[in-house]
Amino acid sequence: MKVVYEKCLHCGCCVGSCKQNAIYLNDYVLEFNDSCNKCRRCIKICPVGALSLEGE
């Protein structure tokens, strides 16, 4: 996952939305683990549009 940290407000929306529990909000940094299945839920619901898939 690609994170635009200039947009991210560290709100945890993506973390709570993730069915795979694949995201950890380490204060100001989002960590994604291997269980991410690229379902795009976090991209869809990010209130500021800070997330996208790598290479897109």
Next chain:
Amino acid sequence: MQSHECDIVVVGAGPGGSMAAKYAALGGLDVILIEKRAEIGAPLRCAEGVSKKWLEEIGVEPDPAWISAEMDGAIIVSPSGHTFKLDESHAGNEVGYVLERHLFDKALTEQAGKAGAKIWMRTGATGAIVEDGKLVGVHVNRMGEEMEIRAKCVVAADGFESQMARWAGLDTSLDLKDMDTCIQYRMANIDVESNYCEFVIGSAAPGGYIWIFPKGNGKANVGIGVQGTKCELGADPKVHLDRFIENDPRLNKGTVLEIIAGGVSTCPGLEEATADNLVVVGDAARMIDPITGGGICHACRAGMYAGKVLAECAKTGDFSKDALQPYEEMWRDRMEDKLWRNWMAKEKFATLSDEVLDNLVMAIKDSDIKEVNVYNLLKVIKEKYPEIVDEFESMI
């Protein structure tokens, strides 16, 4: 690696976690309350509007230090701009105070500390310690150092993210339709009514609503929640809120002092909020009202119940799921019916067109509603538009 032992480890020092820690500590238990962040209550993730009555229920005295403004009522604005204004005598339970959450949260954590709980700041849970299939504590990172806290029971109070319960094996994940994604501006230099909470419904906020909660002195929390399934623009909450503010002459010359965001669950609450050696409270247990998005009062109640039940469990040393059942009974008795009813109402309202919502607001305006709360609003709708509530009319 350092290892610490205690009776109860509480993950998250929001209102729910602090209340659980306080009541467990008052019951004589050795409690460690951990908070990932460097400051209790910050950054804010809340619109800060609450009713008044529940504070008494949880034994907390209202304190001007953490009350920004007292409300006289509420204004509901329909999609085409019809307004329904409720004065103090009709305002009921859904409005009351607009809090200063970063001070309110600190006050509750302070009470937990006074009761004897140890507060560990900058300490984030990173996983569950499970041995022989049994939850025995949490892995944490405390100021950069990995360590473990072993406890007889874990309280998962980690808010919307709700990771602790999932690490311990409970499924707290949400359907997209059962979550709202929110953004809020703390605004100054705006011209809004200083003692009325305003709710704007309809397509301005797809599946959710826009709120203007005054904080006094020309300031207000101006925010929006958008239903997860209705997000299609990228950054939907921000796009919709910016558009609303731009078109509102009261707001569009205002100053934004702070931008915050957050997620809100709009489902009926977890099917199971306990497991062996685990209690889940507040937002982590999905105890937010699906219509209003309010969750502080539920989190505080649930935290208090959890702390009291844990103190009872300690007498026998049994923190099994069976032993924790009194907690399930207490929170379900107090709030589950309402969560279910409002969830069904939300499911319906999220499908209504602006035209129907206009009619509903007009119907409410014409009614002689005495005390405004979700229940009474639904009763009026049931009289005028029974087809809208026919799927859950037995709950009204």
